Amino acid sequence: MNLLDTAIRVLEEGPICDHCLGRQFAKLSTGLTNKERGSALKTVLAMLGYQKFKEGDPSLLQKLASCSQQARTILNAKGTDEKCWLCNDLFKSLDVWVQRALKLLKKYQYDTFLVGTKVSGLLAENEEILWATSNIIHAEPLKSELNREIGKLIQEETGKEVNFERPDIIVLLDLAEGKVELQVSSVFIYGRYKKLIRGIPQTRWPCPLCQGDGCERCNYTGKLYPTSVEELMKDPVIERSGGTDVVFHGAGREDIDALMLGTGRPFVLEVKEPLHRHFDLIDLEKEINRLAKSKVEVRELRFVEKDMVEEVKIADADKVYRLRLIFKDTISEEKLKASLDKLCTNIKQRTPLRVAHRRADKVRTRTVHSAELIDMDVKGATIHVRCESGLYVKELISGDEGRTKPNLSELLGTEVQVRELDVIGVKHARRKKKN
Numbered sequence: 001m002n003l004l005d006t007a008i009r010v011l012e013e014g015p016i017c018d019h020c021l022g023r024q025f026a027k028l029s030t031g032l033t034n035k036e037r038g039s040a041l042k043t044v045l046a047m048l049g050y051q052k053f054k055e056g057d058p059s060l061l062q063k064l065a066s067c068s069q070q071a072r073t074i075l076n077a078k079g080t081d082e083k084c085w086l087c088n089d090l091f092k093s094l095d096v097w098v099q100r101a102l103k104l105l106k107k108y109q110y111d112t113f114l115v116g117t118k119v120s121g122l123l124a125e126n127e128e129i130l131w132a133t134s135n136i137i138h139a140e141p142l143k144s145e146l147n148r149e150i151g152k153l154i155q156e157e158t159g160k161e162v163n164f165e166r167p168d169i170i171v172l173l174d175l176a177e178g179k180v181e182l183q184v185s186s187v188f189i190y191g192r193y194k195k196l197i198r199g200i201p202q203t204r205w206p207c208p209l210c211q212g213d214g215c216e217r218c219n220y221t222g223k224l225y226p227t228s229v230e231e232l233m234k235d236p237v238i239e240r241s242g243g244t245d246v247v248f249h250g251a252g253r254e255d256i257d258a259l260m261l262g263t264g265r266p267f268v269l270e271v272k273e274p275l276h277r278h279f280d281l282i283d284l285e286k287e288i289n290r291l292a293k294s295k296v297e298v299r300e301l302r303f304v305e306k307d308m309v310e311e312v313k314i315a316d317a318d319k320v321y322r323l324r325l326i327f328k329d330t331i332s333e334e335k336l337k338a339s340l341d342k343l344c345t346n347i348k349q350r351t352p353l354r355v356a357h358r359r360a361d362k363v364r365t366r367t368v369h370s371a372e373l374i375d376m377d378v379k380g381a382t383i384h385v386r387c388e389s390g391l392y393v394k395e396l397i398s399g400d401e402g403r404t405k406p407n408l409s410e411l412l413g414t415e416v417q418v419r420e421l422d423v424i425g426v427k428h429a430r431r432k433k434k435n
């Protein structure tokens, strides 16, 4: 069907605004707004009608005049108070939506945004009926035009950029409810932490008795330990970002009673719904370290993209541990050194008994790269072990009733106890974790 015939078919459906008429042919020209397309079509049709009328054929003019009051007024070049049946004159009230959005956006710091629209069932239905009855194949959906037009207006008002990939804020128009909502993207901060004292878990540990509600056992704190690495960072981050919450993502974790030394363990903080997304991280670092009072120390804070969370979590990093060992029987230095050498191999480790209730029972293979004697006395020894992440180091020493092989107790022929276990290095790499 020819373009003008299709346009007449659309006009015959009822009064329609320039935006909505033009949008049905959106994909047939570039560099124009739908409003310009619609207005041009109406003008051409009116001129064509008059031309034919003057040549003695009044049929087109009659047809246009019968379409609707609006179509008739095009011919008379007068305004109309008929509402567009497709959009209900939505495009006349764009500014109302823009003002609603600006009011909400005002309190946030952002560089980029994107407009999204939830079209009410009725509007979407109107449009689909029109496409079906008028055989329309070059249209653009209503919400695309709306998102773009409101986006342009917000851009003009605020000077902020539209971003389709990763907007700082999504402005959601709910047409049915007449509401605007914001979806504020999280801000992500990468860093490394050291844990300088024992007895602190990495993240908040809810009291198992009351599940965090507060009871006698937890002294109504709802938690098992007074603080955690996560909690020691939280307040200064909330204070500076104005966020509603902070989620801690660590590159693995050390035991509660293990120190985390060396260059520290990588982590990413996810700040939810931040009011501010640019703040001084050197100042934040100082404040966290001041408040953590030598329990925990953070360093290298920097803003990163969301992908860094996954990257940190799957980081298959080598770990370096310092272990203080106690031997049941007296062991010679030669024998210990020889046994440590034999430990530097592929270790077959069945899921340890102590975590078997929460992890799948299977055999994993992890490599010990080095096991080095640092210091030895009558009671025991201090060693450094460098190994692949995912190896349970306590079981590497004890043997876990034969579930880890080889193990140091077996190699030495005596029971060996781990008195202290500290992480002194995490080498953050970008390899995928294996099982």
Ligand SMILES: [Zn+2]
Pocket (backbone or CB within 6 Å): 016, 017, 018, 019, 020, 021, 084, 085, 086, 087, 088, 089, 090, 091
């Ligand atoms: Zn309309």
Ligand SMILES: [Zn+2]
Pocket (backbone or CB within 6 Å): 207, 208, 209, 210, 211, 212, 213, 214, 215, 216, 217, 218, 219, 220, 222, 223
């Ligand atoms: Zn409790």
